[in-house]
Amino acid sequence: MGKAMIDSGRLIPRNGAVHPVRRDMEYKTSVLRSPDFPLLSLESTKTEETGPVFGHTSLGPLDNDLILNWSKGLASAIGERILLHGRVIDENGRSVPKALIEIWQANAGGRYRHVEDTYFAPLDDNFGGCGRTLTDAEGRYQFMTIKPGAYPWPNRGNDWRPAHIHFSIFGHSFGQRLITQMYFEGDPLIDRCPIAATIKDRSQLERLVAPLDFLAARPLDFLAYRFDIVLRGRRQTMFENKTEGL
Amino acid sequence: MSAKVSNFQETPSQTAGPYVHIGLMPTHAGNAGSYDGEIGVSPFVDGVKGEIIEIRGAVIDGQGMTLRDAVIESWQADADGRYPGETGADPCVTGHCRFAADPASGEFCLRTVKPGIVADRAGVTQAPHISLWIVARGINQGLSTRIYFEDEDNGSDFLLGRIENKNRCGTLIAKKTGEASYRFEIKLQGPDETVFLDI
Numbered sequence: 001m002g003k004a005m006i007d008s009g010r011l012i013p014r015n016g017a018v019h020p021v022r023r024d025m026e027y028k029t030s031v032l033r034s035p036d037f038p039l040l041s042l043e044s045t046k047t048e049e050t051g052p053v054f055g056h057t058s059l060g061p062l063d064n065d066l067i068l069n070w071s072k073g074l075a076s077a078i079g080e081r082i083l084l085h086g087r088v089i090d091e092n093g094r095s096v097p098k099a100l101i102e103i104w105q106a107n108a109g110g111r112y113r114h115v116e117d118t119y120f121a122p123l124d125d126n127f128g129g130c131g132r133t134l135t136d137a138e139g140r141y142q143f144m145t146i147k148p149g150a151y152p153w154p155n156r157g158n159d160w161r162p163a164h165i166h167f168s169i170f171g172h173s174f175g176q177r178l179i180t181q182m183y184f185e186g187d188p189l190i191d192r193c194p195i196a197a198t199i200k201d202r203s204q205l206e207r208l209v210a211p212l213d214f215l216a217a218r219p220l221d222f223l224a225y226r227f228d229i230v231l232r233g234r235r236q237t238m239f240e241n242k243t244e245g246l
Numbered sequence: 247m248s249a250k251v252s253n254f255q256e257t258p259s260q261t262a263g264p265y266v267h268i269g270l271m272p273t274h275a276g277n278a279g280s281y282d283g284e285i286g287v288s289p290f291v292d293g294v295k296g297e298i299i300e301i302r303g304a305v306i307d308g309q310g311m312t313l314r315d316a317v318i319e320s321w322q323a324d325a326d327g328r329y330p331g332e333t334g335a336d337p338c339v340t341g342h343c344r345f346a347a348d349p350a351s352g353e354f355c356l357r358t359v360k361p362g363i364v365a366d367r368a369g370v371t372q373a374p375h376i377s378l379w380i381v382a383r384g385i386n387q388g389l390s391t392r393i394y395f396e397d398e399d400n401g402s403d404f405l406l407g408r409i410e411n412k413n414r415c416g417t418l419i420a421k422k423t424g425e426a427s428y429r430f431e432i433k434l435q436g437p438d439e440t441v442f443l444d445i
């Protein structure tokens with residue numbers, strides 16, 4: 001971590017239509033945790049346009065291998081072995097190199113290694129459940145992991161989360177900050193999930209469903225899924241440099 | 247009928263869920279040792295220039311309960327108002343911090359260096375402030391807000407000036423509670439709801 005990268009131009013305003021609704025009666029916790037008042041919409045400032053830069057030095061060699069990182073390479077986690085990969089670009093279509101991607105997930109039985117998770121599916125001694133990496137010069141990233149299990153959660157009478165991996169993405173500016181979840185192609189629980197359903201535009205939800213990427217699978221070893229991510233971009237016209245009033 | 251403008255849309259957000267600590271703050275999840283060095287442990291290192299302050303507070307839901315699972319990220323300038331990477335910025339300020347609500351009380355504490363006045367484009371100045379991004383179970387899209395300081399001159403701040411209902415400006419201003427200590431409560435709903443930003 002050290003120098004911030006200052007891309008030029010204001011951030012493109014967020015388009016609420018691609019995002020979930022903030023309050024959804026079917027996702028009960030959201031009801032008391034979503035603002036009543038409209039948000040204050042403003043053009044970005046230097047504060048949102050800058051951000052920390054994460055250097056390769058702070059990451060370890062196994063940080064992006066969730067099959068091996070908890071055991072420090074001594075033993076493999078249990079579960080269906082998968083390669084998870086993709087690219088990070090911005091709304092201008094540019095690659096986002098050195099984006100910090102952090103993921104966390106349940107184990108193959110649907111249990112998280114977290115002091116607050118009391119689901120009776122057992123922990124896996126060789127699975128911690130977190131990984132991190134930086135994108136390369138073309139914005140590409142990859143993780144080795146196991147496919148997480150579905151798990152039940154208290155909400156409506158019988159709610160289950162589809163298999164999913166939580167993604168946190170840190171691009172070049174604080175205003176690009178994003179956390180989301182990735183689902184797996186073909187999972188019938190996606191259509192029953194009230195959290196997935198907070199995204200009202202079906203075509204937007206589909207962007208979170210990673211397809212099987214069979215060509216990237218390695219025979220006799222692992223399957224592969226592909227998940228591409230888009231971060232906020234910058235307005236870039238020749239008129240952007242004029243003195244701007246309020 | 248028209249030609250299509252080719253564009254890319256931001257990836258949709260989803261809630262961070264209650265186990266976000268596993269990914270962002272593994273020690274807080276009970277998983278110390280997941281990584282050699284966690285990210286955002288402190289926004290500064292030894293040798294930093296300026297006043298070290300502590301800001302305590304809580305994120306509070308619509309029925310007055312504190313969120314015990316919230317994680318907050320902060321981003322700020324150094325004591326002279328320069329962001330890391332800018333010419334002349336304090337090399338001891340990383341500017342970024344992660345802190346979590348206490349799992350029992352919901353209280354958080356940010357220990358940082360007090361930021362200076364930020365000179366922005368076209369002569370716009372911003373009063374000393376810290377930008378926050380709040381995630382938790384039930385928050386479907388991370389919430390952005392800012393901390394300003396009661397003992398600073400906030401009168402000409404660009405952002406505070408854009409809040410139409412002046413009674414709400416106070417929700418962004420940390421109260422001084424002692425020498426180098428402040429309190430800042432984030433209210434998700436209710437008459438004192440914090441001003442959240444789409445910025």
Ligand SMILES: [Fe+2]
Nearest residue numbers: 161164166263
């Ligand atoms: Fe989850």
